[in-house]
Amino acid sequence: MAPTTQIDLFRGWPATAMLPVERLKQAANNALSNKAIFTEGFAYGPDEGYFPLRKNIAEWLSQSYAPAQPVSAERISITGGASQNLACALQVFTDPAQTEIIWLVEPTYHLVFRVFEDAGFSGRMRGIPEDGEGMDVAALELALEAFDRGDIGYQDGQEKTYKPGRPYRKIYKHVIYCVPSFSNPSGTTMSCSRREALVRVARRYNALVIADDVYDFLGWGATHSANTISHPPLRLVDIDRVIDGGPKDRFGNVVSNGSFSKLIGPGCRVGWAEGTKDFIYGLSQAGSTRSGGAPSQLTSTFINELLENNFLPEYITNTLVPEGQRRHCVLASAIKTHLSHFGVSFTPDPETSPIAGGYYIWVQLPAALTATQVCREALEMQNLVLSGGEMFAVPGGNAPGEDLHRRLRLCFMWEDEGRLVEGVERLGLVIQSILTNKKQKQ
16 A cells, blocks of 8 residues: 655655745735835836846846856846746747747756747757756757758748737747756756857857756755855856857847746746846837736835845855755765665766756666656555656657656655655665566566
8 A cells, every 4th residue: 555645756846944934924014014115016017027126136146146247137127937938038039930940958847848839839849968068069059950951850931920020029040948057857057168159059040048047046066075166157148248259139149047936936926037138128028018017026026125135145045055955965865775776876966966956866767667667656656756757858859768768857855854765765665666576577
């Protein structure tokens, strides 16, 4: 009989115990007690979003990343979160009659596919593999070259467009989607040289890189190393500002998608986008914003106070990062103790990785097992919720590689530490049962 208490190692949410509930309650009370603030908060707001929050985000990003040029408020717009902003970016800057292919790192965040399908790109997504340095940019360039020659992929001969021209928009020929730091699901962080190469390829092929930078602040160095992470890696949008003399036109080739979902709580529905001044203005002209007002206008006034007095950066440094690192280490240790003798391996290892972080561990099962069977029997036998690697394969491309058939994504930020260990123990019982049954049938 399966245990009555379910353990969920699939859910990619922050644990309730880590949310700054009391401080956010205080911030909301302060905002709602100040007529000047709540009058603006209850309004539709400017298209680019609540200006005090834009200004404070710009200052926070400048301090956190230490880019060559400081970030200004005109480069920031407030969003309803990374996914909502992705949809808006596609509405404004793509046209299914002109934009050819959506290129995504594979494996990739699984819930992003429907956003692209809803924007008119069903069947026009292609996966690009990653290695230890992130998206394989050389493979991406080869695929783009082959597409231009007509050797592979979708080729749309339509000359009509579905969208009228607008002075605030540019239609990109391709879109490239990735999570550069602590990628979901693999936890991989793209190297600086790979980031530079990606920006250059995007410029060469008139591509817009949409970078989900949602895990950037949740990073730590190797557990047994004296090295600490003073700044997150420079973002693709930072590189696009300066490399080879800066952007080739007023829109640039990168937009950074930021979110408070993994830092304060996904229900806040507040995020931000950063790009060139013209790109950000164009993004703010999406029809849903022009009609409905700035996304999450009232909540923006609450979040702003967490930045006004430096609470949020300190909370990330003193609470979220130590908690995340501890949970990562607990889950990694449990895998080594209870699963390694089955031939199970994983990345990133918090004991050896020069930079680790985010929410996930990417597990590889031995050749005798498939993720589909393990996930099914884990739920049936042990009331354990897991996610298999095929879930993160890009639809419409080639069949998932054998590697994804043997992969599991485990989240260490939702369940508490004791349940992380118990979850891995239950997974060990499942693997043992499957292997024993296989042996008996031989």
